[in-house]
Amino acid sequence: MLGTLLTLTQHFPVLRLRFTLQLQAQAQLPDFKGSMFHGWVGQAIKQHDEKLFYILCAEHEGGQPKPYAIKLTDEHQQQWQKGELLSFDLMLFGEAVHLSQRVIDALSEGVRLGIGEYTSQGRSPVKLLSVASVLPGRILPGVVTTVLQDWINTELTDGQCELALHLKAPLRLKHKGAISADFLPELYELNRHICRRLSQLTKFWVADEPTLLNALYTAQPRLGEYQAQHHCYFENWQRFSLKQRAKQPFGGLKGMLSFYGDIAPAKPWLQIGQVLSVGGKTTFGLGHYELIG
Template sequence: MIGPGRRQHNTALFPACRLLLDLRAISTIRFPANVGSALHGGFGAALKSLVCVVKDTPCAQCRLYRSCAYPYLFETPPPLTTARMPKAQMIPRPYVLEPPQAEKSVYPAGETLQVGLVLIGKAISYLPFFLEAFALMGRRGISQGTNRFSLERWRLYDAPGGPASVRLAGEEFAKATGGPASAPLTGEAFAREHDSASCPVPLHRLKVQLLTPTRIEHAGQPVRRLDFPTFFSSLLRRLRNLQFFHYGLSDEEDDRRLRDLSQTITVATDRLIWLDQRRLSHGRWTPQGGLMGELSFQGDLTAYLQFLRLGELVHVGKGTTFGMGRYELVTEVKDSI
């Protein structure tokens, strides 16, 4: 029998790029409790102002709907003909915003804060739109003319954990198009550093640190006790959807076997807590609570590491464009049994 770690999956064909934006507060910035929601809303409003040429028409009724940058990035509609997610009005967005990791809500004028940005598949070519939208959001203010900032510079990470290409804002915007698209992070780059298929011995224990609220739903309800099959199934579904819709690739040959084998992975330790939060959307409050903390899984995890590493990049669960579902892996034990 071929073990679960023997097949090399198409994670190599998963182009993405991660950037870090340095924002300098022009006036004192006071974030609400849900920082990701505030940044997401400000970015969307700025992006629409930049690209919309038919101001008095709802997006879905506009003749440019299928070719405009705003709906593709911010309200991503499914293709006209697709058997995947056929009932969905919107599909997973091809980017992730990562709010500042510092646990603070106030940034005095002159202080710098860092926002992460992950672009996936075709969205990589839209980098200039993201940069211009952030610059406009800074000039206008994140909310109602307040919380203003300037985009000082942005850094493209050329490899996981490796050096970054630093680019100043301003005149460098014009050079953005040819940069990340020529050398994006890919699953292959992750494989070079963390490839499970090349592990000489199986991986039997792994710690997962949930850094931002992680909201995984089952049957329409949030999961409050997380096990590995639920975690992996949610992650795999997200990876496959992103791969299909934003890169045009479908590779699900081994997915059922991986899901079945995930039932053998158990929870070794669970130190998760539930964090309640919400966001205001179209005049009403929407719950965005999720799990935070850490837990450890045990079992033969070798085949799953390449997927879990990609999840560190693209996050897992609901609300990823707000920065939810961010996690890091810690390899606790790597041995043979």
């Protein structure tokens, strides 16, 4: 069953671009900057390349996921000085990696929009200093595409093992059709969400092959007995939606999920989730975690 996963990850392109901006004046920016970067990226692409905006950012029918995700650093700083550097990562998946130069061109032009909230002087001015590619274990200048298999370790270990997820951004998983502050996912539930995320991205952006997609679900790991510890809290954020003209709930689980036992087959799946991000609002930077183990 692992063979199906290996075959897919060998043909699943991944590009992780790191954009580094320099503030050109003092600025006050939000604590969590995912919504800010989501809005800036969308606006920059829309103004520069309408066709690209339709491909990457528009809502499509049939459950088609957007082929990108935003990942943020741990920087929660709100008061910024002129000259300070601010970075974020933009992940492109599947066929979307071939659009990378158009994305870079759009964001290069988009710096004239500034970032952050509007003030009487407009938004905070910024300069794009660099675009680099984040690879497993190193960062290189320019555009360097990988495949999903480069990010996972398929060598399974025997016996007991310990795995933990450090939730770097809120994790929004639905339980019984709704986001619940009391829902703490078990490992098999995390695997199911990761499998669904991988399957949907594969169907629309890599290869719409029903046989492969069906085999992917049957390839989910079989887990033995394990113990779970949850050190989590619900971070209840809100963001202002221009479409709804109102504040929308934007929270999720933060903290750490730990598992110990006969769970080694889950490791490559959790590594995939680490790359793709999991749950809702991944284009806003949510669902990002670091795997320990």
